[in-house]
Amino acid sequence: MSTDLKFSPQPEDVADKSFDYVVCGGGTAGLTLAARLTEDPNVTVAVLEAGEHNIGEPLIDLPGQFGQQFGIPKFDWSFPTTAQKFSQNKEYLWQRGKGVGGSSAINFYAWVKPPAKDFDAIEQLGNPGWNWAEYAKYTRLSETFHPATEEQCALYPHTHDPTNRGHSGPIQVTVPHTIHTVDKLFQETLVNKGLKLIKDPYGGDTIGTWMASANLDPRTMTRSYAATAYYLPNRHRKNLILLTEATVARVLFATRVRGEDSELTATGVEFVHGGKIMQVHAKKEVILSAGCIQSPQILELSGIGRKEVLDKIGVECLVDLRGVGQNMQDHTYFGVSYELDSNAGHKTYDLMRDPEFAAEARKLHADLKGMQHIGITSFAYLPYTAATPEAPALIQRAAATVDALKKSGTLEPGPGQAEILDKQIENLKDDEVPDLEIITFPGYFTTITAPEAGKSYVTILVVLNHPLSRGTIHATSNDPFAKPEINPSYFENDSDLENLVQHIKYIRTMPDTEPWKSGIVREMDPGPKYQTDEELRRRRAFLPLLTCTEHLAEYIYDCHGTCWHTVGSTSMLPLEKQGVVSPELKVYGTRNLRVVDVGIIPIHIATHTHATAYVIAEKAADIISGRRRV
Template identity: 25%
Template sequence: MGSSVFQLAIKNRERMSSADAFLLPGLRRRNLKLQTNSQVIEIILNADNKAIGVKYVHNHKVKRAFAQREVIISAGAADSPKLLMLSGIGPKEHLEKLGIKSRVNLPGVGQNYQDHVMVYGISWTIHPNVSSSIFSRIGIKAMLNYKERRSGPLASPLGVCALYHLNIGSPQEPHVPDTQINMGCALEGQDYGLMALSGYQQSVRDYYRPVFGRDGFSMIPMLARPKSVGSITLRSRNPLDPPIVDPNCLSHPDDLSLMIKAAKASRKLGNAKAFRRALGAEPFRDPIPDCAHFEFESDDYWRCFVVGMSTVTAHMTGTCKMAPDSDPMAVVTPRLK
């Protein structure tokens, strides 16, 4: 459907977070107090189950803060449902199993978890004269250039050089992309496994060993509108325990078949003549060991590859579903109440 540069939250060539963009400038306001190093452990509800304040831990002490008008919970897609459940708002059965008194039985809390699943490992080497070397981009020269002039490779997104938007599995909505392919301007293994592969199993590092130190690029397909849903549940009633995060990616059969198509489309895209001519692109064609018993790049191979090489993108969403009261899984109203 089209291509674009990668859009990121950047200002003055620096990555901006929501806190940088909105919170810090707002600190001038007299009616805003920011309390850092504090973890909210419970929402305080009155007898009518209306939120009136929060309990939080600060300097190893449990403290309370009360609201004059309303309490806004915006702890992210993992911690917002966790906090609601710790406060007795959530699926009754789950809470009671953990010994938490149910105050409001809302089965949707923590359900409907969605994320952009993506697949790594579809890669190309490029001619050594056309450097996309990670070291040229993060070396001393690049650092000085960035520090002194805010320019050079460090002033642009390091990992991704282009985006492609495709509709390959939704003919009923031909104008809406269902797949995004991120062109990663590095080949996994290019940095000798120092950063990109750190944390991966030894078998994955071994797989990329033949291209350690080689310049290259990769095409990383990602589902734009996945149908699979996962969940966030409580591990225990201890607020300091992280919740159980189950992304349940690719569990919907439509997602798996779309991702297989997306992987094939990624291979086709990177094999385009333009990349071969301009960059000397050559596909890295070693089969991944767990799938080597399938014919290389057959449907069965891609299915095995996609299942083995997929991961989430840290774009968690949907765990406090916004929906009308008629939806039994609704958590907040369309006005976020």
């Protein structure tokens, strides 16, 4: 790491000082927001980041290292979930970025955006201004798109629509190195199966098969993310300060005076640095950008949340805000892998398992060549109705689960949850809303069977986009260093499991279609052990007709895990719908406390959430500053 990148601010530069805005979390949204607010030289911002200063780390900067940061405390929080009652009591780890840039520093850098109808649904739930038209404007502010080179287009016909892309934003977006032989195999097969080939999926229409971009800087083929794009170019601003290794303990509020409005006024933040408790003061606002997991935890540590949760952890309840930590939704995923025809000349990521090849790829990266700057590029999204003739019956059964839940009396008070679930069922019936997602990883990416040296593989990754199951995230202690309790409630609604089974069934029809039929040798995972049959599962008394088979369900239980796209724990909804923040992102019951991160998304969207985190922060900057850049 060069000395120019070393972090200079010290605790004394922040402790007991006053800033206009104090941002809790130096991750994707936090750094974006801080950079935009400090474009006004008269505005001061302090950012508190619990992780280390990781800018310049090769393990972050160099692409082609999918998940290698996971489990390393310097880079990853590694949050455990509770044992999952509906997934064979398994516990899962949720990886989240720890350090400057947050999860944008450790994700798989696929630059993907939602379908228009998914984002419009957020507005329809009671959030004026949070729609696709607004999304399209703000996402262009965040990016600079670099088209594929002539050399890339000679191998694969990359297409794009420049009107859908940004051309002057901080995040550099380009077409990464692709395994064009595998991309052709996947794309041509799906087109032959009837899917539409999309020229550019960044205009709100994602149903079909298409090639994704990646947030890589084509000048260096290194990761372009919040730290390098929004913070690093602005680090010398006198009105912006970022303090790392500063763990937020709680938000501080002014003492209420009898007869005053009941809303709380945030005056600053208490944080821990080097084992010492310190405070920083906010003249205007405190903003939580700690992510879907830790923003609700900070709210609860600050006395905002469910009274019964706060009583349990010994925190005085200042605002009994019922939605904090509720309505959490997570994308879960797993893979289906195939061995490729060895005579087809594929050069897949499997080569990187050879240490000598990997070392050579690292050397080639300096010349912008080689497999080190590979990306995950081939995506396909399709509605339920295009995936299986069983769709009408399956949708009807999903609707029955929602009706049963509403009649059971176990839904949270207020109309919010019922309205969201009804909206999801409505979307399941809509041919313009994608419910199934499959992604091509050009290599072996499953865990049941071991790959063989010298062979090439392809893995089709499966993602559950619109889960009907709802989870929770809550603090377990008043200690800010204690990890919160995460219960995603995977498969509490059986329709989620059924959706994933249908993914597998659809993928297993691909070998009936050319060129997939001739291009693959055999299915590796799940493999012959996991076959469908006519035995109907009866895991729920109220769902006797569920069509998931035990075998495929077992494979899903064994292999699924978080897709790192959690939303909803600080939902943007009207208060009477059990919302946590308003459309202006203010926490209900407060004058000047906001949440700005993906936790505000109240209904899940069929996309990877990285690009959307920038959109939320870009829009929040205009809301907070009162300006309008789009």
